Structures are given as C-alpha cells and as structure tokens.
Amino acid sequence: MDCVSELHDRERWGLILAGGEGVRLRPLTRVVCGDERPKQFCALLGRETLLEQTRRRAALVIPPGRVLVSLTRDHERFWSPLLGGMPAHCALVQPEGRGTTAAILHGLLRIAATAPMASVAVFPADHWVSDDRALMVHVLGAFSAVRARPELVVLLGVVPEDAETDYGWIEPGERVQGGTQLYRVRRFWEKPEPLLAEDLFGRGCLWNSFILVARVPALLALIRSAAPDLAAAFARVQPAIGTAGEAHALEALYATLTPLGFSERVLATRPANLAVLPVQGVAWSDWGQPARVLATLGRLGVRPDWVGRVVARSA
Template sequence: MKGIILAGGDGTRLRPLTRRIAGDERPKQFCRLLDREILLEQTLRRAGRLIPPEQTVTVVVRAHERYYAPLLSGVPAPGLVVQPENRGTAPAILYGLLSLDALVPAGAVAILPSDHYVSDDDLFMAHVAAAFHAARLRPDLAILLGSVPRTPEPEYGWIEPAYAMPIEPRGRLSRVRQFWEKPPPALARKLLGLGCLWNTFVIVASVRTLLALVKEALPDLYERFAAIRPAMGTSSEQEAVRALYAQIPSIDFSRHVLATCPANLAVLALNGVEWDDLGEPRRVMARLARIGMRPEWIRPEAAVIA
C-alpha cells in the first residue's frame, strides 16, 4: 500500500479564517482549523494507520516552504515532492505518481487530500483499506470514496452510482454512471434525491491505472512529464520540473480526468463517516457547530464570516 498526500493547494477562499487563526494567509492544510492539530499533521497521522510512511509521498509547493518545512523536517527527500508552482491537482497527482513509482514501483496507491475533516479516523481508514482490496480485485478501476451527503451542496463534486458490484465489500461498491463536478443548485438537489454521493477526492487505484487515465485524458501533460522522467531522482530534477511547470496551465484532476472516464471508475460509500472539505468559512463554522467544538480562535464576530 502506498500513499500520496496532496498538500499544495492555496486555500484562497479560507484566507479570512486562516488570517484570524494564524495571523497570516497560509493555506488551510497548514492551519489549526478545528482543534490544536494542524490539518496536514492530522492527515499524515491518519494515513499512517494503514500506509507505511516510507511508502508515502507528500506533494507541496515551494512557496509554502515556511509552513511545511517544520512539519515535514523528518521526511526523507524522496518522500517530499516539491512543485515549483501550484498548477492544480492534475499535475500534482501526476508528479506524485511518477515520484512514488520511482521510489516504490508498482502496486496500488491512495490519494489523500491533506485539508479535509473526517469524523472517525479508524473507520475512515478501514474504508480506504476496503478500497485497496477492491482495487486488487479490479486493477482496471479507480475506486473513489463517496461521502453520504446531508445537503444539496453545489460546490462539491458528485458521483452518481450505477449498479452494485458483486465483489467485496458487497453492497457498498458500485460502478459509476456519471461524475458531476460542482453542479448548479437545482441539479445538486436532484442528485441528492437520487442517492448520489459527494466526491471526497480520495482515490485508490493501481499506479499503472491512474497513469493510464491521465495519459488518455491529458496526453500533452502526460508526455511533458514523461520527457523529464529520466531526470527524476537526480540533481537535475528540480531544474527540469521548473521548466515544465512554466509551460503548463492549471489543470483540475476531477474535471479533466475523472469526469471524462466514468467507465473506469467505481465508488465506495463512506458509511458511518462524516466528511467535509472545509473549503469555505461557512462550511468550517457549520462543521464546528455540528461537532460542538469551539476553538480558541473563535470570537463572537467569527460567526458572521461568509
């Protein structure tokens, strides 16, 4: 089992809160958003319940070095993938996959965002373990973890299940009929009624399958990274990566890869686990109210942040 921790987002929508909490506009993954533990630290600890640290890479952005360096000082160089710039989740995942493949070839990998909330770490990682099992049985598929929705949230990606798959875990694993990225409010209400799931952006699949999906959906991006693959792990890697990132646009993995290949996807329902991407101040405040938590940074006026 291998892991990729995505920690390169800029978190621009949450800057009003991170400024209040930390005194600067650091991305939320480097912030004590809900309690005394930084979100990235929580994610690394959670992932470590299942995935060996030596088989995990954390993808960051150079501009955030003052935030990640103290947290990841004990991570050996191969386990830290430093992007020169944030170019969205597709380049981050592809760079992470190629780096991990060079470090620990073959096998399956879990892609885990570093800035989300889950209500039960043990149960959540049990679901990730079940997704690894499904990926071994069906190495041609990418397994998405879908959260059972509470509201018709238009800012999330939605997964429309098709039919249940006759493999373990039975009753919880379905093929994907369609992937909906940030649907309009009316469609989100319809998807909620249809029993669709929120996309947590937790993905489990073989490294080879994910590379093949990127190559099919984004051939130009794939070929650009393939061209610098011989430099990876050498003294010329950072120079090659800087030149590459200067030439590519920002590309979203959900919109430009997942949404284009529903036939290659399955979804596993996160039964018994509440999930939140904490992507907007209103969602953070709602989550704090839901779990009855009142961190030290909360002041009376914080409740009106929108």
C-alpha cells in the first residue's frame, strides 16, 4: 500500500489522546527520564517519545495539519518541546484531565467546527506497535468501512499473542453485513481472571487496542446517548470551540466535570453500531507496566542504557 497516495482524502482526521498520567509506568519512567513525566512524553525505545512515534504513525495516512493532539495544561513542560513544528490549531489543551470521554468529545467538537461530516481515527499516545505501516493499513480499512457505512464505530482489535489478564478483550459477534473483515461487538471483558483469559484466547477474542475510527456524527451520537450530562455540558460551550474564547470556556466547564472513562462509560454500552476489525500481523502492547516494556525490549533484542538502572533498582 502506498500510504502517501491516501493523503488526499479530505474527510480524514486524527485525534491523539496524550493527556493521561501514566501512573502505573511511573516507576520506570522516573528512572529513564529523571522526573515525573507521563510515559507518552518519554523516549523508551530510540530517540523518539511515544507521542512522537504516534504522530509519525498517524501521518502515514492523515495529513499532519488534520491530526489533533489532546493534552493537559499541567503537562506543558513535557509536551511543549516535542510539538514545536506542529500547527498551533492541532494542540487541544485541556485545563486538566477529566477522563478520555471529555478528551474525545472536545476533539470531536473542534473537528466538527471545520469538517462536521469528517471521519476521525482516535489513537492513544502511549502504546507500542511493531510495524507502523501494517497497523495503518488496518486503520485505512476502518476508514473505508465508515465511509461505506457512516453509522458504524469501528474498533481495532489486536489478534492476541497470549492469554493476557491485564488487557481489555473484545468478543466478536456475527460478521457485519457488507464488511468482509468487520464483526459486531458481542461483549467486552476487562482484565479477565486467568481461566477466563485462556478461554477468550482460545475462542478467538481480541485485545482492545482502544484505536477507533468513526464519522464525527456517529461518535458524537454515541457519546450523547451514553453520557448525556457530559454531552449537554459541552454543548453549552460549543459556540466557543475553535475561537479565541475556547480556553476561557473550557476553564469554567472543566471545573464542573467528573472524570469519565470512554471504555467504561461509552463502549461498555455495546451499541448496535459498534464493530471490531481484527488486526493481524502486528505486535502491540499498551506498555502499561514496566515488565511489559522490558519483555518487549527483550523480544526485540535491544537494551537501552536505562535498562540496567531499572533492573538494579528492582533487584
């Protein structure tokens, strides 16, 4: 696939979620970086941070000027040096972290102000994948699916390598009519016990990558249905989104918000238009714990300078 040739699809946008705290990986990132930065702002493999890797990956199929990055103001000292070449309109700075649902809703409203019928791919900023181009082929497949079926919200589910108990799992249902590789979502399983994880693995269930693709109207409708109070609160400030008054409006809004996780509050409702696209031939990890980072590095046969310091501290 020639990813560059796909850049001319003007309906295509991206939203990178980079506002998380990365608390579980903090024992490792503290050693690597010498400070309290979340993992997406840390260079764990090579010279690029996970956020920079995610931006580069998204740019394979989406022009950089249409890839928005959701950030929080209290992390500015960490993200500001990384985004010097990014157009100013691409930085979505939240006053504080209020969960992934608020971050996604903010991004959708910013996109809707310019391209209300756009398709958007949502990416976590802090995951590792083995093959950027292979992953983005699947993202393009999801874009094609929602172009043909605008009502769908398509999750990317990674074909698992083992019976992992610390990931969320997606149980596929029947095949979506007209979508050769798309399946309905029968159920989500969050961090299953070992015996259940073995069963899910054996039955062909998928790891939830939290990468999703949808038309803006479909994703907005999903959030309005699952989190109506949050959607109504954002609707009151929507006229300010994308204007000089946005920061002030968000300041007042976020002071009133209760954090809501997108998986727990929105996806768990399992709406009928939710589908999953299996991702094959790509190794993936959320790098949520030090052991998983070290396991990935071991499999790759690489040993960054910081590994010795981490191992010594854990001994």
